[in-house]
Amino acid sequence: MNKANQIYNLLYRSYGNIPCPLEYNTNFQLMIAVILSAQCTDKAVNKITPALFNNFPDAPSLAEAGLSEVENIIYPLGLYRMKAKNIILCAKELIKNYNSIIPDSISKLIKLPGIGRKSANVVISHAFNKPGFAVDTHVKRILNRTGVVDTKNPDRIEALIRKTISPEKLSNFSLLLIMHGRQCCKSQKPHCPKCIINNKCDFNKLNNLN
DNA sequence: ATCCCGAGGG
DNA sequence: CCCTCTGGAT
Numbered sequence: 001m002n003k004a005n006q007i008y009n010l011l012y013r014s015y016g017n018i019p020c021p022l023e024y025n026t027n028f029q030l031m032i033a034v035i036l037s038a039q040c041t042d043k044a045v046n047k048i049t050p051a052l053f054n055n056f057p058d059a060p061s062l063a064e065a066g067l068s069e070v071e072n073i074i075y076p077l078g079l080y081r082m083k084a085k086n087i088i089l090c091a092k093e094l095i096k097n098y099n100s101i102i103p104d105s106i107s108k109l110i111k112l113p114g115i116g117r118k119s120a121n122v123v124i125s126h127a128f129n130k131p132g133f134a135v136d137t138h139v140k141r142i143l144n145r146t147g148v149v150d151t152k153n154p155d156r157i158e159a160l161i162r163k164t165i166s167p168e169k170l171s172n173f174s175l176l177l178i179m180h181g182r183q184c185c186k187s188q189k190p191h192c193p194k195c196i197i198n199n200k201c202d203f204n205k206l207n208n209l210n
Numbered sequence: 211a212t213c214c215c216g217a218g219g220g
Numbered sequence: 221c222c223c224t225c226t227g228g229a230t
Contacts (some may be wrong), residue, residue, distance in 0.1 A: 021215075038216040044228070045215095078226035082217080116217045136215040154216095178215055187213065213230085220223080 003200055004148045004164045010197050011176040018175035020126045022046065027102040027127040028094070029053050032062070032087050034122050035114040040077045048074055059100040062091035086114030104128045117155065125171035133158050133170045138181025145185065145203035 001009075021042040022033040029049070037045045052073050056062040062070075070084040077083065090113045094100055102123065103109055109120035118134045125132030133139075135154040143149045149157050165173050184191045190203070198204040 034215085035217090037214090039214055039226075041214055041229075076227065078214090078228070079216085079224095080226065082225055086217085114217070118216060122215070134215065137213080138215070174215080182214090188211095211230100214228090216225105218224090220221100 002164055003146065004143075004161060007146060007148065007197050007200055008165060008169060008173050008176065010200070011180055012172070014196055015176050015179050017172055018179055020122075021175075022126075023049060025053070026058070027123075028058055028100070030127055031090070031102055031109075031112075031115070031119075031123050034119045035087055035090065036074060036077055036083055038083070038119075039079055044077055048076060056091075059091040059094045062088060063095055065091075083114065089113040090115070102127060104130065106132075117158070121158070121174070125174075131162075131167035131170040132174070133161050133165075134174045136174075136178060137187075138185070139174055139177045141187060142177050142181055142185050145190075146197065146200055147202035 022030065022037060023046045024030040024033050032052070033045055033049055036049070055073070056065050065088055067084055067088065070088060071080050074080050074083055093112055094102070104124060104127070106117065106120040106124060109115050109123055110117055115123070118136055121132035121134040124130040135157045140152060140154060140157060143157060143161070144152070149160050151157060161173070162170065184195050192198050192204045195201070195204065
């Protein structure tokens with residue numbers, strides 16, 4: 001078995017099936033929460049989305065929202081001006097082009113303001129149960145350290161993993177790597193000696209940490 | 211000081 | 221490829 005699948009099995013054994021960390025009631029709210037989650041923790045997003053969705057529960061209400069009011073609500077998340085502008089624009093385009101229904105393909109989703117490839121993969125996997133592989137900073141770091149891939153380009157990483165991991169495992173593989181990245185394979189001080197995949201990892205061998 | 215489930219623009 | 225946008229958590 002190839003290294004990617006070995007790593008999947010080891011991580012799955014200890015973390016299992018990981019649910020979507022973002023809290024939402026509708027696909028629209030999921031998409032907005034995903035946009036807001038850029039460069040901040042899911043916990044921070046979950047803290048402000050109740051207020052946001054109480055005022056603007058759907059595309060029509062958010063499309064008519066005042067920019068400064070939205071900015072005030074999402075302010076703690078950082079990048080708040082860009083995000084406020086993007087989620088309002090996104091709501092407007094959703095109404096105009098998709099009759100307020102979240103599109104179920106990556107190619108359509110990435111055309112919406114604030115939605116890039118990473119976010120599109122998150123949306124299709126949680127909203128439509130389609131195979132999505134979100135390459136975030138953790139996924140990129142672990143797959144490079146272990147030697148599963150040798151590129152920083154997220155599109156290439158996604159393509160490579162889609163070739164080696166079966167579709168039904170893709171979404172959870174991304175979540176498993178994120179979980180392991182936060183708990184163990186940290187950017188600065190990775191806990192290599194106690195890492196459950198250290199015998200599969202080039203980074204660990206290189207640093208001879210166990 | 212560094213990182214957080216990035217995206218868009220140059 | 222690089223830079224900027226952003227504040228909060230650790």
